[in-house]
Amino acid sequence: MNFICDKQQLQNALALVGRAVSVRTTMPILECVLLTAQENGVLTLHGCDKEISIDIAEIPAQVDEAGEIALDARLITEIVRKLSGESIAIETDEKFNAICKSGRSRLKIAGQSSEEFPMIPENELSSIQHRYTMKSSALKNMINQTIFSVSLDQTKLVLTGELMEIQNNVLQMVAIDMFRISYAKEMLPEGSPDAKAVIPSKALNELSRMLSSEGDNEISFFFTKNRAVFETKEFRLVSSLLVGDFIRYDQIHNEDFTTMVVVNRAELLSSFERAVLMAVENRMLPIKMDIKDDDLTITAMSDRGEVEDGIPCQTEGKDLTIYFNPKYFIDALRVINEAQVVLKFNTVLSPATIKGNDETVGHKYLIVPLRPPN
Secondary structure, three states, rough: EEEEEEEHHHHHHHHHHHHHHOOOOOOOOHHEEEEEEEEEOOEEEEEEEEEEEEEEEEEEEEEEEEEEEEEEEHHHHHHHOOOOOOOEEEEOOOOOOOEEEEEEEEEEEHHHHEEHOOOOHHHHHHHHOOEEEEHHHHHHHHHHHHHHHOOOOOOOOOHEEEEEEEEEEEEEEEEOOOOOEEEEEEEEEOOOEEEEEEEEHHHHHHHHOOOOOOOOOEEEEEEEOOOOEEEOOOOOEEEEOOOOOOOOOHHHOOOOOOEEEEEHHHHHHHHHHHHHHHOOOOOOEEEEEEEEOEEEEEEEEOOOOEEEEEOEEEEEEEEEEEOOOOHHHHHHHHOOOOEEEEEEEEEOOOOOOEOOOOOOOOEEEEOOOOOOOO
């Protein structure tokens, strides 16, 4: 293999594909990135671990000899980053050594045969029932608004991922960790058939980091029997799916309430953040919420001290005293964009609903309260 390409393009591609490379593995080949130089003058990169794989869109290159080689991802990334020239040439020999040249610099590194590299068969990705398309920024926002509620409990493996469900031309993303539910939705084009899949949180986290939050760029995605595939002009990310029965979230959400509060989001968030200052060694600190006469009082006490905050609000319904883990409120309030939030409560042990006061925005959160102290 022998090719020359733009150094910056190669550096950017290595940064993206490196997200799929294993850091700790008993298989050295999974620490590598696969470089393929094609006769038609393009270079492609591929990274893969046991959960996800990432292919980078074609990079223009002067290919004097086609071929492919697997190189240690961390090492080749550092080499390319530190070379000073504007272009880089890579040539391989029959012993899978790669000579990297740029300007007057020349480095030789040991590679591995491409035959050892784990590739997902293309025929496994060709069974497309429907390809869905939406703005990249919208999908990125949906992930960021829900991913923090994914369960960390490996005994309930299906809950360590997020449900992506398409119903009636609406994409719904749901994350559940048994103490809270995060829910977001976005309209899809007419004619989008119903489907659902559970995507591992690792894949969604990497996808979110790779997507831009600005512009009108689009992403398409589809599901096969065992995988989810996300494609943009820059990359393709393939993820395995989690298998199991996801919790029927639609039977848990309830818009009924006996107490409703409308309050400034930033003030409520600041109050919760002050309350957690009293936490000792990151242990859970229960906070008490007292709702009465257009006033919300938040109280927290520990061996370190105590805090009490009063926030003006609009209330409807019964007075209420209820206890929560403040972390769950903080996580939700940080990703809500509206200036005002609506809190709905029933009993002291029933889940509370929190969402922005803009009814057109499709994300909301369900938080399970703590039992009142005796």
